Amino acid sequence: MSAQEKKESLIKIENMSLEYGESINSTLALKNIDLEINKGEFICVLGPSGCGKSSLLKCIAGYVKPTSGRVLMHGEEVDGPDWHRGVVFQSPTLYPWMTVNENVEFGPKMRNLPKAEIKDIREYFLDEVNLSGIGGNYTFELSGGMKQRVAIARVLANYPQVVLMDEPFGALDALTRENMQNLIRNIWEENNTTIFFITHDVDEALLLANRVVVMSSQPGEIIKIFNVDFTNQIFEKGSKEVIYNEDYFEVKNEIMDIIHNQID
Amino acid sequence: MSAQEKKESLIKIENMSLEYGESINSTLALKNIDLEINKGEFICVLGPSGCGKSSLLKCIAGYVKPTSGRVLMHGEEVDGPDWHRGVVFQSPTLYPWMTVNENVEFGPKMRNLPKAEIKDIREYFLDEVNLSGIGGNYTFELSGGMKQRVAIARVLANYPQVVLMDEPFGALDALTRENMQNLIRNIWEENNTTIFFITHDVDEALLLANRVVVMSSQPGEIIKIFNVDFTNQIFEKGSKEVIYNEDYFEVKNEIMDIIHNQID
Amino acid sequence: SGDQAQNTNSTAESTTDKKSLPAEINFGILRVPNDETIAIAKGYFKKYFGDKGIKVNTIVFDSGAEANQALASGSIDFATMGNTNAITALARELNVELIWIHEVLGENEALAVKNGSGFKTIKDLAGERVAVPFASTAHYILLNVLKEAGIEEEVQLLDMQTAEIVAAWERGDIKAAYTWQPTLAQLLKSGSTLTDSKEMADKGYITANVEVVRKDFAEEYPQLVADFISAMSEAGDIYRNNPERAAEIAGSKLGIEAGVALNQMRGTTWKTRKELLSEDFFGTVDEPGNFAQVMKDTSDFLQAQNSIEESPSREAFNEYVNPEYIKMSLKNDQNN
Amino acid sequence: MALNNNEEDNKVANSAVQTTNQNISRKTPKNKKNKTEKTLTFLTWGFIFFLWYVITKLNIFTPTLLPGPARVWRAFLDILANGYNDVPLWVHLGASFKRLFVALFFAIFTAVPLGLLSGYFDKVEAVIDSVVEFYRPLPPLAYYTLLVLWFGIDDTSKQVLLFLAAFAPIYIACVSAVRKLNQDFVLSAKSLGANQKNVFFKIVLPASLPEIFTGVRTAFGVAYTTLVSAEMVAATSGIGWMVLDASNFLKSEVIFVGIIIMGITGVIIDAVLRFIERRLIFWKGHI
Amino acid sequence: MALNNNEEDNKVANSAVQTTNQNISRKTPKNKKNKTEKTLTFLTWGFIFFLWYVITKLNIFTPTLLPGPARVWRAFLDILANGYNDVPLWVHLGASFKRLFVALFFAIFTAVPLGLLSGYFDKVEAVIDSVVEFYRPLPPLAYYTLLVLWFGIDDTSKQVLLFLAAFAPIYIACVSAVRKLNQDFVLSAKSLGANQKNVFFKIVLPASLPEIFTGVRTAFGVAYTTLVSAEMVAATSGIGWMVLDASNFLKSEVIFVGIIIMGITGVIIDAVLRFIERRLIFWKGHI
Numbered sequence A, B: 001m002s003a004q005e006k007k008e009s010l011i012k013i014e015n016m017s018l019e020y021g022e023s024i025n026s027t028l029a030l031k032n033i034d035l036e037i038n039k040g041e042f043i044c045v046l047g048p049s050g051c052g053k054s055s056l057l058k059c060i061a062g063y064v065k066p067t068s069g070r071v072l073m074h075g076e077e078v079d080g081p082d083w084h085r086g087v088v089f090q091s092p093t094l095y096p097w098m099t100v101n102e103n104v105e106f107g108p109k110m111r112n113l114p115k116a117e118i119k120d121i122r123e124y125f126l127d128e129v130n131l132s133g134i135g136g137n138y139t140f141e142l143s144g145g146m147k148q149r150v151a152i153a154r155v156l157a158n159y160p161q162v163v164l165m166d167e168p169f170g171a172l173d174a175l176t177r178e179n180m181q182n183l184i185r186n187i188w189e190e191n192n193t194t195i196f197f198i199t200h201d202v203d204e205a206l207l208l209a210n211r212v213v214v215m216s217s218q219p220g221e222i223i224k225i226f227n228v229d230f231t232n233q234i235f236e237k238g239s240k241e242v243i244y245n246e247d248y249f250e251v252k253n254e255i256m257d258i259i260h261n262q263i264d
Numbered sequence C: 001s002g003d004q005a006q007n008t009n010s011t012a013e014s015t016t017d018k019k020s021l022p023a024e025i026n027f028g029i030l031r032v033p034n035d036e037t038i039a040i041a042k043g044y045f046k047k048y049f050g051d052k053g054i055k056v057n058t059i060v061f062d063s064g065a066e067a068n069q070a071l072a073s074g075s076i077d078f079a080t081m082g083n084t085n086a087i088t089a090l091a092r093e094l095n096v097e098l099i100w101i102h103e104v105l106g107e108n109e110a111l112a113v114k115n116g117s118g119f120k121t122i123k124d125l126a127g128e129r130v131a132v133p134f135a136s137t138a139h140y141i142l143l144n145v146l147k148e149a150g151i152e153e154e155v156q157l158l159d160m161q162t163a164e165i166v167a168a169w170e171r172g173d174i175k176a177a178y179t180w181q182p183t184l185a186q187l188l189k190s191g192s193t194l195t196d197s198k199e200m201a202d203k204g205y206i207t208a209n210v211e212v213v214r215k216d217f218a219e220e221y222p223q224l225v226a227d228f229i230s231a232m233s234e235a236g237d238i239y240r241n242n243p244e245r246a247a248e249i250a251g252s253k254l255g256i257e258a259g260v261a262l263n264q265m266r267g268t269t270w271k272t273r274k275e276l277l278s279e280d281f282f283g284t285v286d287e288p289g290n291f292a293q294v295m296k297d298t299s300d301f302l303q304a305q306n307s308i309e310e311s312p313s314r315e316a317f318n319e320y321v322n323p324e325y326i327k328m329s330l331k332n333d334q335n336n
Numbered sequence D, E: 001m002a003l004n005n006n007e008e009d010n011k012v013a014n015s016a017v018q019t020t021n022q023n024i025s026r027k028t029p030k031n032k033k034n035k036t037e038k039t040l041t042f043l044t045w046g047f048i049f050f051l052w053y054v055i056t057k058l059n060i061f062t063p064t065l066l067p068g069p070a071r072v073w074r075a076f077l078d079i080l081a082n083g084y085n086d087v088p089l090w091v092h093l094g095a096s097f098k099r100l101f102v103a104l105f106f107a108i109f110t111a112v113p114l115g116l117l118s119g120y121f122d123k124v125e126a127v128i129d130s131v132v133e134f135y136r137p138l139p140p141l142a143y144y145t146l147l148v149l150w151f152g153i154d155d156t157s158k159q160v161l162l163f164l165a166a167f168a169p170i171y172i173a174c175v176s177a178v179r180k181l182n183q184d185f186v187l188s189a190k191s192l193g194a195n196q197k198n199v200f201f202k203i204v205l206p207a208s209l210p211e212i213f214t215g216v217r218t219a220f221g222v223a224y225t226t227l228v229s230a231e232m233v234a235a236t237s238g239i240g241w242m243v244l245d246a247s248n249f250l251k252s253e254v255i256f257v258g259i260i261i262m263g264i265t266g267v268i269i270d271a272v273l274r275f276i277e278r279r280l281i282f283w284k285g286h287i
């Protein structure tokens, strides 16, 4: 819950708004968003359904151009997708005509890295997501959790400066989900990655993030940002149950109240 | 957590096994299941993915014939689907060519009830799920949560002796899910319904059931049955947070451990 | 005729009544300036059939092959076709008989070669492509032309309809074709003939457009068949007496110029009933005329070509080429 | 929380639909063509006409090979005024469409029940399917002669030919519709007390309608494509026959007129069918 | 928990696939026909042959209207031994298939790029689509005469006719494939550093392959249906021409032979295409 000042700024969103469609049929999805993402942060975004979480991510990824305001990365305006900003989608977009290996190698290959390096990277990250050994399989042979792990490995293989994740575990069942949370927490810690993570599960956000951004319902605005460190506590204490304490429920209830007020 | 003895037995599963497919390709989905469902109970079934929860429900519903053993209802063997056993599916199977009203009226109409009665029933249950007023809409105009509520109203409109639900809230987001849990708890209480409820979310099971059945991974066997009364506590105390106590985490941890052991 | 006695069986009675005359007659016709076209244009069908309360339907066929299909399905009672198609009809056991020869084909069907093609004799066609509508009289004659020249193995025949022949000719895809009027005239604008059906007829390869009728029909209504022949004969007389007038009538019916029609008609030979009853054509029942032999020869040739499975016997052709109705028609006129 | 549902009720047809459509919405603009694209389409046809005009003006080809626009236009006006072969144009069109729609009518009324039964009962399918699969790829002209021999030269054989062309697509669509049917629809209906008959008429039939309708549209297209073949034998009316007759006399301008009329009517009828579809099967895409 | 993944790894291709297939699995038995159904299909054809045999034995119809099985069999043996019109049967088949496959080849190599581009760029679609939509429903025989006028009587015009028949289904399949393309595939590829060209060749093309292949199969079917029309003009070989020539001479038994040969080859070729499809697009259904 501290020491944010030292951190190096990576992405800066300045007074950004996003409107879909034109004139009568237009939807104001995002309004006056100001947000700074620092290097090494794990930011979770929470908000009611349809509030514009995905839209925010798309703006950062460069998939959508903001209607006003700008998204800066290292001070330069984001202009289209880029391998420095990796994206993990809710349903994994693995390419079924490629093997797991080929999927993970896709990014490095696109960047024309030397073959040997590509192989090393692939092996390292498949290992990182505990999937070494299934590289020859096709992706449709994998379970949902395994698919999402391959998708994460594929994104990490590019050593992106930030990983954007849009409800990556939303489609997984509760148990697999827990495993995946642990996995991503470990990866974040080990590789010192910067992660921007969308979820609609308050617990997930609190157990992963060191900053939780809560958004209002449409048009999406940032209502409040919470600095939390339960994820560090879990690291330190090695277990999850210990953090279900007063502190935790206090923050959780506050967030829940905010969101409920949004819906009412 | 008590007084189960007084209850009237509704459904009895005797030494039931279920095998899919034939010879080499066969899958033993369920093995030696013995279970009694009493009138007015709220049973939740938990288990790892693919353990046979849905298969168990299908046997009770009469969609699938057990390979051995039997399912009895009031002492008579279940033989095909029947309106006494209502089913709510994970993704709501509302008929898109019918309005909400027509969907809810489907069961009573099939049973040739008088028109006036059908109307009363429909109005009562649409009100029960807080959807009176949208009866004229088509189902594809509804949100996921509303759809599932219509599906519940449709099943209830038949006054079934038991409602079988297969992960009915699995596809909903966390907030809608919470609303739905409250809704079903209230309906259960008000109408004195018997509910057989499948979920993969331990919290959901604990917050709703008065008996939690935990199954082993494939082939599905019943490992342990927990009698709990958190759902009654919520009724009594009017709030959910209060039950996050020692008791709760104890049961939860035990269940989690069982399931984790199943996967390992 | 026992009307009262048969009171109870009134339906049977009415059918016998109807049987004395059919409700309608279906004629399969070709769009060529022949006696039939003139007869229709002059209203002879109305005179001989329509006035008796019979509905007359004329159905245009593009080829005798189509007419044969219609005959086989029982859709039509009379059909005009080339004699080669009439042979197919007999060989395929269609229950029909040949009752009339509209015209003996002559210069109106010819082997045309394109100017500048360098084809001076038939033998020059060796190794070339010649277009012809298959299953037609022209097909039969062309095969014989090539056979006579001894190059039947060396020429590639192309199965084309007349319109396609013109198109291919103009495009230069083909330089030789055996076809009939009016297509022939279009080809000859930039070509000449090497031989024609008249020359071949002189060599014994006679082709003709003939009329066949369903036997069931003819046996039931012989008088109507005779009437048909009378109509043809009357129409033929117009041509024989005043070709220009006949061409005008036929031309306006077909939507072509009288001159074109006349040119086409002049390329053929129209025979009178008496001529047809001579030994050269129908002969008599006891002494069949030569046309049955022509048909038999043609049939044998078609069998050799595998166009028909089995060539019917001479006796079958004698029976097939039936002079009785022409005789009846003549007798009717004498009676009048 | 259960209290604030009224708020949500008012949003009926709002968020849920939008979110599920998100992936599709990217493409919706393609359906409603925007102005640039409309202009481009217009320009394309303009260019085609211009090219046609110039080529014929240059007299590279004879009018038989390529009649000019003016010539075609005159032929069209002539046919409009005087008909073709003394038969008015609307009679030609009427004759063709009567054949088409009679065939389509019978195809629908036989293929839909047979197809649904085939999809429903494997035994029925075992009987019908291989027969349909055998004749379906056959060129209609291959068996048309047989149809003429069996059904005569009147409209019957033409209608049977078009019927056969239309039958297979509808049949196949029905089988596939039942196959793709969400079994949970059937199961839930049974659990709500529906008997076999109700399941069929209230669930299977409506759930299959979208695909059946697509099948009907395909069937119409196939039958339309077969129209000229059907009018090859012993016809003296019908737009297809008109083109064939014009071909026989190499009246290219009439061929062009026929083609243009057929092209436009084909597009119009498909648009009408699509309009009916949207009205009738409003829930399509929500199944 | 992250430790026990190896266990899960061994189950690769197990639970996940099975659970997603649950709804489908109910129907898989229908694909693999069981014994009863095979017997039924067999009996159906047996019954058809029996009926055919009995009817012809009863002499209700002349052999021209309905040739008996023996007669057809003899005709088949004769054609097998001596060919038709002095041309061996395999030459007829070869001529037809050469026309078909040349047409299909060119159709694939033009329709696939044009279709993908049309799906990709609305402007390209605006140019091409309306033209395709216009000619697609046209009966091929309507414009065949024009093709003969323009391309001559040789194989070219026949191939162009078949090409046009095959082009539209492939083109339409390609457009729809790109339209249905999961945009997240494209976006994720871009975010992984793929440039426009890589996106096209590594993502759009393979992702569209399943539908393209379905389009090719449809195209083959449509072209096959057009085969007899194509061989109407100036052919003296080809299985379609054989049937037409037999029609001229009322050789019903040869028509039957032709139909049976075409039916069987049609079924065989579709089976081959489906086999190739399964091999080539192994991931089909997993997209």
Ligand SMILES: Nc1ncnc2c1ncn2[C@@H]1O[C@H](COP(=O)(O)OP(=O)(O)OP(=O)(O)O)[C@@H](O)[C@H]1O
Pocket: A020, A021, A027, A028, A029, A047, A048, A049, A050, A051, A052, A053, A054, A055, A056, A200, A218, D015, D018, D019, D022, D025, D026
């Ligand atoms: N391509 C689009 N065109 C038009 N409107 C859109 C588009 N994408 C999203 N919207 C609208 O913008 C708003 C925000 O959508 P967005 O997907 O960003 O919300 P979200 O918070 O991600 O929702 P969820 O939790 O359901 O994923 C919604 O009202 C949505 O309907």
Ligand SMILES: Nc1ncnc2c1ncn2[C@@H]1O[C@H](COP(=O)(O)OP(=O)(O)OP(=O)(O)O)[C@@H](O)[C@H]1O
Pocket: B020, B021, B027, B028, B029, B047, B048, B049, B050, B051, B052, B053, B054, B055, B056, B200, B218, E015, E018, E019, E022, E025, E026
């Ligand atoms: N129709 C079927 N045919 C063959 N195998 C089946 C069928 N349905 C289920 N199975 C298999 O039976 C086992 C139990 O499946 P079931 O759907 O009952 O599990 P589940 O507990 O409901 O799983 P989930 O939590 O994923 O819904 C699984 O291994 C599954 O693959």
Ligand SMILES: [Mg+2]
Pocket: A053, A054, A055, A166
């Ligand atoms: Mg989202």
Ligand SMILES: [Mg+2]
Pocket: B053, B054, B055, B166
């Ligand atoms: Mg399940």
